[in-house]
Amino acid sequence: MQANILAAGMGKRLGDLTKDNTKCMVKVNGVPLIDRLLTQLSRFSLVKVIIVIGYEGKKLRDYIGPVSYTHLTLPTTSRV
Secondary structure, three states, X not given: OEEEEEEOOOOHHHXXXXXXXXXXXXXXXXXXXXXXXXXXXXXXXXXEEEEEEOOOHHHHHHHHOOOOOOOOEOOEEEOO
């Protein structure tokens, strides 16, 4: 099984929280949202999580690169 995370938006409605980062990098209690999502998804029988990136996608790709989530494969794709 696989899951998709749509992380391509700018997060305009989050105002200053997304001034320097994408909305999936906004921290909640010190932990970026993307970490929370991937940690939760790693508890299921998923093999692959596809992350659709757009705005500031390089920052997210660079962040996810060195992070490990047990058995998950984490390819990224740019939105069309």
